[in-house]
Amino acid sequence: MYLTGTEQHALRGVFALLAEDDHGEQEIRERLGRALLDLLHADQFASFVWDAGSGNFDARVALHMDPANLDRYAQWHQHHDPITFVLQSRRRATRVTEVMPQRELMRTPFFNDFLARDGLHWGMNLHAFEGGRALGDLRIWRRKCRGDFGDHEKALLDLIEPAFAGALQRAQRAAASAAAVPAPAAWTLLSAREQEVARCVREGLTDKEIARRLAVGVPTVRTYLRRIFDKLGIERRSALAGWAVPPAR
Template identity: 30%
Template sequence: MFSDMTMNEIKLFADIVAKLESYQCNDVEVRESVLTDLAKLLRCEHACSYILDPQSQHFIKGINENISEDAQKIYTDHYQFHDPITFKMRALGCSTVEEVIDYKDYYRTDYYNDVMKKDGLKYGINLYLFDEGRDIGDFRLWRGKNQENFDSREKGLLRILEPYLKRSILKNENNIQLINTLTSRERDVVELIAKGFTDREIGQYLNIGFSTVRTHLNKSLQKLGCANRAELAVQFNTALH
């Protein structure tokens, strides 16, 4: 797998891992931050990413790379409800299109001819991320008609990156849960810290004493597991955006 990679691709792989391990952001931003690089790593021309909403069973929060607005719209409005491959691929976790349908049959479907063919999407591979059975995001990567089909190299790379992708997305969910443990006053203080207020400015703004500000700050640092106010500000801002 790695022996088939160029030096630039090895560096790109390392950069993706480093970004996921250090990045603090919401689920959309995690997927958006790596989608382009992931497509490059897998030598793809097209890519998209969604999350399956458990209540509506709709794919939401879509992100697209080199897929036309027309194709996006017809998929979200119609074909996600008449999709012959996606849920079958989802059941496998990580798979190529040909693992769920013969390409000859796939190329005869309305889904392929109305959506994929118009944008030149021919060969596909998908990765679906779950946390205890709950969908937390997917990555759908496509090659065009002038490229070769996917092989074990691409599937192996996705499987290696899977835990890093999952951990980065769940990190933000954990941050939100921790922020929800703050009292209303602690949250007020943290929000002002995130906006760059000093402790004295916070006291004046909230009409509370300096020592009270420090008490709320220290409790918030403890609850969110932050070492200092700068880390607290970053965690608060990224979890809420």
């Protein structure tokens, strides 16, 4: 694989970033996204983590995309997305045009009501896994005028994938270790209802199961979870699952 001098320099920076151990998952994905926009001559970047328990792509990071448009993705478009689950199943760098012809994609509401609003036209995804568990993804897009990604860009992204997955795994282990330390002061920041939801997550219940147990709607459960994450300073359910939750009284 031939690399230009500019690409060699950029890759050294990427691997140095991914070798550092003092960043959280979200910061890793954001900083890598900025580097990939330059390396791959791209315009927009987004990254999510697939949460099998809730059936959602959460923990978003995005560059050069409208937050309101991304909110619509979280609420509706991700559940009517014709490409991402196919791209996810590949588990390697894959161009969107490899799973759906561009003309066909451009006829979908997903393209016209979501992608096109931010100028996303040509896409490439990489979804990192540890066994069957999703670690995080990289979604890189170009505007129409730049043209599609090629095999060279795919090879660059595949080259980065092992270091990306390793960095996320280390960050998750560090977060879980920190969360396992009892923190009664932080726990008291949660309301009684939020504490109930946290205990349900510790039991491994999904959002729907929590909603049934507490007799509330699934959106209400997700609101509680966002508040819990904010108060405890964590980003994902896995960190909450590792938190030292005091027993119910």
